[in-house]
Amino acid sequence: MPVILITGASSGIGAALARFYAAPGTDLVLTARDADRLEAVAAACRGTGAGVRTHRVDVRARGPVGDWLRSLDGETPLDLVIVNAAVNGGHPEGGLETEATAFETADINLGGALNVLLPVVTLMSGRGRGQIALVSSLAAYAPLPDAPAYSGAKAALLAHGLALRAKLKPLGVRLSVVTPGYVKTPMGGVIKGWRPLEMSADEAARRIARGLAHDRDVIAFPWLLAALARGALLVPESVRGLALYGFRFRNRPRR
Ligand SMILES: NC(=O)c1ccc[n+]([C@@H]2O[C@H](COP(=O)([O-])OP(=O)(O)OC[C@H]3O[C@@H](n4cnc5c(N)ncnc54)[C@H](OP(=O)(O)O)[C@@H]3O)[C@@H](O)[C@H]2O)c1
Numbered sequence: 001m002p003v004i005l006i007t008g009a010s011s012g013i014g015a016a017l018a019r020f021y022a023a024p025g026t027d028l029v030l031t032a033r034d035a036d037r038l039e040a041v042a043a044a045c046r047g048t049g050a051g052v053r054t055h056r057v058d059v060r061a062r063g064p065v066g067d068w069l070r071s072l073d074g075e076t077p078l079d080l081v082i083v084n085a086a087v088n089g090g091h092p093e094g095g096l097e098t099e100a101t102a103f104e105t106a107d108i109n110l111g112g113a114l115n116v117l118l119p120v121v122t123l124m125s126g127r128g129r130g131q132i133a134l135v136s137s138l139a140a141y142a143p144l145p146d147a148p149a150y151s152g153a154k155a156a157l158l159a160h161g162l163a164l165r166a167k168l169k170p171l172g173v174r175l176s177v178v179t180p181g182y183v184k185t186p187m188g189g190v191i192k193g194w195r196p197l198e199m200s201a202d203e204a205a206r207r208i209a210r211g212l213a214h215d216r217d218v219i220a221f222p223w224l225l226a227a228l229a230r231g232a233l234l235v236p237e238s239v240r241g242l243a244l245y246g247f248r249f250r251n252r253p254r255r
Helices: 012-021 035-047 062-075 099-127 148-171 201-213 223-230 237-245
Strands: 003-007 027-032 051-056 080-083 130-135 173-180 191-193 218-221 249-251
Touching (some): 130 201
Parallel strands (some): 003 027, 027 051
């Protein structure tokens, strides 16, 4: 029975991935901080026949997260881990991101992701089997002036993930980096700005699962926005600035 761990499973893309993989014979481990939202997703997944365990944890808690992962993997070795939990950062009025917001965003989106990724890398490489998805963003290629810490954390995940992928392949572990464009989720919903080619979380989950099944290095979508974002650092700053002007946004914090 495949064992699949998803962080940030209480909402948005993580919840959609949980529903996508929920089927008889699948053992899901869903984690986030909010108990009610997490249990609602777990109940839906049990309803379609999956075995589901939930665990409330803040991904910033490095020690407890590592201890929990080692104990979990000792009981039921993890086949697929989707490192997905994140927050937006930004500024409610589109101004300069505060220090506090920037540190919180970096701590969750980069520090928190590594707190999950690195113990899992050790466990999977030790047994020579497993698959990891790191959820980054198209902002990793085209840094958004309204979300500097978010863009920076996502770029770091992209680079870290692709570097690790090359090392892990001969050890029997597959790693993909996911770089979505705009997806309709609670995180996306608080952004006031242009969101071209936005897709549903269920569609994003289908694309991520398809990419993972084909062991893609980067799972980037939608393709047109991905192609433009990937070219962003190749053009002069003046051109990039004009293009990114259309993507300015204000972020009303959700919680
Ligand atoms: N939506 C988009 O347009 C978009 C575009 C590109 C990339 N992405 C990426 O896709 C991923 C999912 O985003 P989403 O849109 O689905 O956002 P979302 O609906 O806000 O979900 C974020 C998830 O992360 C969890 N989370 C946040 N902080 C956490 C913490 N400190 N510890 C543990 N869990 C935490 C949240 O649960 P709790 O609050 O219950 O802890 C929630 O389950 C993120 O990595 C995001 O950067 C999203």
